[in-house]
Amino acid sequence: MTDPEARIDHLATVLLAVPNVSEGRDARVISELADAFAPARLLDVHSDPDHNRSVFTLAGEQGTLAHALEGGAHAIADHVDLRAHVGLHPHVGALDVAPVVYLEDDDRGAAAAEALTAAALIGELGIPVFLYGDLATDESRRERADIRRGGPAILAERVEAGELVPDYGPAEIHPSAGATLVTARPPLVAFNVELATDDLELAKEVAADLRESDGGLAGVRAIALPLQARDCAQVSMNVHDYRAAPLAEIVARIQRLAPVAEAELVGLAPAAALEDFPDDIPLRNRRTIEDALGTSQSS
Secondary structure, three states: OOOHHHOOOOOOOEEEEOOEEOOOOOHHHHHHHHHHOOOOEEEEEEEEOOOOEEEEEEEEEOOOHHHHHHHHHHHHHHHOOHHHOOOOOOOOEOEEEEEEEEOOHHHHHHHHHHHHHHHHHHHHOOOOEEEOHHHOOOHHHOOHHHHHOOHHHHHHHHHHOOOOOOOEOOOOOEOOOEOEEEEEEOOOEEEEEEEOOOOHHHHHHHHHHHOHHHOOOOOEEEEEEEEOOOOEEEEEEEEOOOOOOOHHHHHHHHHOOOOEEEEEEEOOEOHHHHOOOOOOOOEEOOOEHHHHHOOOOOO
């Protein structure tokens, strides 16, 4: 039975936030950053040393998450210096992305308001903020990859040249904290598949076959990465619509091109995303949003 004191009242407007931080190796720092997101409830932390990235999943009612993200951003700026950062994952910030997630379509407006408040508060810390996704102020900023192109140094050059102007905060990139990307969105599934090979070129072929932009599956963003710690190649994905691109279909499509060793979820996924997942593929981090919130149903 779920502990009622540990359960967020589902009758309230419950929102999630999924800040991605460019630190995945120092356990002490990661723990301190997790504490800094109070008063939001911490549902999950996923850290990866190869990516050198941690994904925190927070929950709270409208009005609390924006301040939690502000507190987290302040602590992250104190602890994470991009000038010393080494990691595989594309990024432009210490607090790289900070999406606010709505679980019900009726809560989309509340999530957008909370995200915009968070963006303003983070900007007041001296960190430039760019809105992306459905909150993007220009179509050229809709995709994270278009803002991240070239990393923090290239983003700084684009801002200095006037090609990009932050939506909040200073009109220059913070020297150590970089920039933060903010949006409001429904749940997506961050999904990694490790191949039973270290052939990076093969992994790139697989990623291209999956990517929506290359004619693959709707809503799938995919890149190929070499994982030295695991001596394999990885296909790292964001699945924006797990109904249009079920995880089981993604795995089957990969297996037509390359051998699969195992897979993992980064952060929490809706329970429905795991339907029909093949039993013969080990899947790490199976905990769902519903598990964490103590609810029986979520969208």
